[in-house]
Amino acid sequence: MSNAELPVDFEAEAKPDLAQHAVLLIAVCLIALVGNTVATDATVMQGLVGLAILYVIAILGLVLTHIVPVGLPSVAWISLVGIVVTLPWTPGSAWLLEKVSHVNFLTLATPCLAYAGIAIARREIEIARSSGWKLFIVAVLVMTGTYVGSAIVADLFL
């Protein structure tokens, strides 16, 4: 699902295993902690506790991806774990929510988009360049049409 902007690249790509994931996630969380400290009024300690909880949720999701072979992507498991631990009837969910509330949600997406900008490969730029302005117009209309279409239908049934 949301393995978002991963370019469809059939060439061999570095695939981290669970242990490497665990280490890289720490690196990513540290970057996010710095970002969170810059972006919000939360103290480093508050951010650290919040991110540590999110880290554990992510690791639980990754472990589930490995041990439950139903082909669900890791991001789906992670969001599922995040949902289950914060359901109103889950014990301790209020405490968890209070801790996590010190982490700004949009700040967490900032490092991801920085990686995405760096990851654009030569081939993708070439496709964009050679197919040119026509595809650009169509792409803008595709996104606008899909977005407005969904909003209209949702508006009708709300």
Place this chain on the structure above:
Amino acid sequence: MDRTKDILFDWRLHLSVLVITIIAEAIGVIAVPIGIGSILLLPLLYAFVMGLVLNPNVVRKAGAWMGQREVRAASPLIVIAIMPFIAKFGTIIGPSMEKIIAAGPALILQELGNLGTILLAFPVAVLLLGMGREAIGASFSVAREPNIAIIADKYGLKSPEGAGVMGVYVIGTLFGTFIFAILASLLATSGLFSIEALAMACGIGSGSMMAACSGALSHAVPEMKDQILALAGASNVLTYATGLYLCIFVALPVTEKLYDLLGRKEPATNIAGE
């Protein structure tokens, strides 16, 4: 496997992302008022642009700092970097479960709205821009990974349909976050739609499109932030669950039929050649 490790622990890459994050967050959100609404410039957008500027494929001079090694290493990190974000997203959906269940029917039916692309983009592609069969691949869906898989399966990626879907995919990857953030902030401030409906519509694309879209929306209407994020997240999960079937059984056959009606009859040419 040492090479894998080597690539993933590339310090130049992570240091660059750290510096980009600090700069982006230090700038913060900027609202640019235009006509019917305002465009919100978000730190994640600056981060993407700064990433592009450091990308040696985009700015040749950046090659002095980073090479293809870093570009390749960055790709698997996109998914890892989105994980804390997704975890946080889960913690926003959980407490709002009751509201999501209440919005259930609208959430499921708004998937049908994805067909809006066929109404808007397909006629323009075929009638105004004179595109051939690549218009089918380009405009039948929002062109994320599952949609590419459908086209690859049915026509192959080297076909005109394949070129169409890949082109929109690439442009969506490059500019999708911008386009969604702009659409969301414009429509939120225009008052044409309810905020709940706009939030649900944020879930139609990839994870980062949803992030940009729901982020822009919750900045425009901060008092509804939690609800916006919850509905966008739930809609995104549903898109992946049901969107594929909608594309296979409705969107693609309808686009094919429309092409028979409107499209040119001679053999298609590849857009790359035009």
